[in-house]
Amino acid sequence: MLWNDQIVERRDCINIEDRGYQFGDGIYEVIGVYDGKPLLLTEHMERLERSAREVQLTLPSSISNLKNRLEDLVSLNELEEGIIYMQVSRGAAPRWHEFPADDISPVTIAYTRPEERMTTIENQGATAILTEDIRWLRCDIKTLNLLPNVLAKQKAVEHQAIEAILHRGETVTEASASNVFIVKDGELYTHPANNFILNGITRKKVLQICKESALKLHEETYTVTDLLEADEVFITATKLDVIPILKVDEHTIGTGSPGKVTKKIVKAFRALYEQEV
Numbered sequence: 001m002l003w004n005d006q007i008v009e010r011r012d013c014i015n016i017e018d019r020g021y022q023f024g025d026g027i028y029e030v031i032g033v034y035d036g037k038p039l040l041l042t043e044h045m046e047r048l049e050r051s052a053r054e055v056q057l058t059l060p061s062s063i064s065n066l067k068n069r070l071e072d073l074v075s076l077n078e079l080e081e082g083i084i085y086m087q088v089s090r091g092a093a094p095r096w097h098e099f100p101a102d103d104i105s106p107v108t109i110a111y112t113r114p115e116e117r118m119t120t121i122e123n124q125g126a127t128a129i130l131t132e133d134i135r136w137l138r139c140d141i142k143t144l145n146l147l148p149n150v151l152a153k154q155k156a157v158e159h160q161a162i163e164a165i166l167h168r169g170e171t172v173t174e175a176s177a178s179n180v181f182i183v184k185d186g187e188l189y190t191h192p193a194n195n196f197i198l199n200g201i202t203r204k205k206v207l208q209i210c211k212e213s214a215l216k217l218h219e220e221t222y223t224v225t226d227l228l229e230a231d232e233v234f235i236t237a238t239k240l241d242v243i244p245i246l247k248v249d250e251h252t253i254g255t256g257s258p259g260k261v262t263k264k265i266v267k268a269f270r271a272l273y274e275q276e277v
């Protein structure tokens, strides 16, 4: 694993005064690895840099150095298919809420985990549930504070669903660990990239695919009713890629099988990463 700037044997010890541990005071990224190569690593590192800026955390090394270290880690671990998890916490210091003195260094860790591609679910589709979005108002920052996401995902799992789609009142925002798209009359809708959602790297790729395939996409809010009455629904996230959602709670979406537009996006996304890796 990567421990600050060193690649070391995996360690499971953490300083009990680490602010990531005590306050969730830190940021993270999850990067997909396909055929031994991290996908869209630059985009993930740029988002990490933005998250750091937004929580006033100074990254301990340059993005290009971090990228090299993560690539080294993938090749040393001989990872073919899976993910890289990396996080940077503000560091370890006696527990006071305010930032510690400047001489505290952020703690960076990264490790890899083998994970299969989701090809079967991508082809067959999955189900989701709806639950209220109870998160804070800066969901655009990829911070370690994930308790509302954890609770929502747990609820999904208890209902044998792949995801919990979140709504603030009537407005659908995103899902516990993915972005949500709906299709109505051949046109796509997804929540705008503002403080209510994480601007997914996969989401951004889907926007690009839509542009290139002349599919009309609206970055606009839509309601729970719009979601339930959509012709197609799909979710996007790192390593999940693009998953058709066929049922939300008790409501069947469209015909109850993966729709035409979703299939087109799934295919284009696969082609994209096959090209890039």
Ligand code: PDD
Pocket: 030, 149, 174, 175, 176, 177, 178, 179, 197, 198, 199, 200, 201, 202, 203, 236, 237, 238, 239
């Ligand atoms: N989560 N929205 C939320 C709340 C997320 O946690 C994620 C990803 C996404 C999709 O982002 P991307 O396409 O960049 O992966 C959207 C990661 C995978 C996780 O926390 O494990």
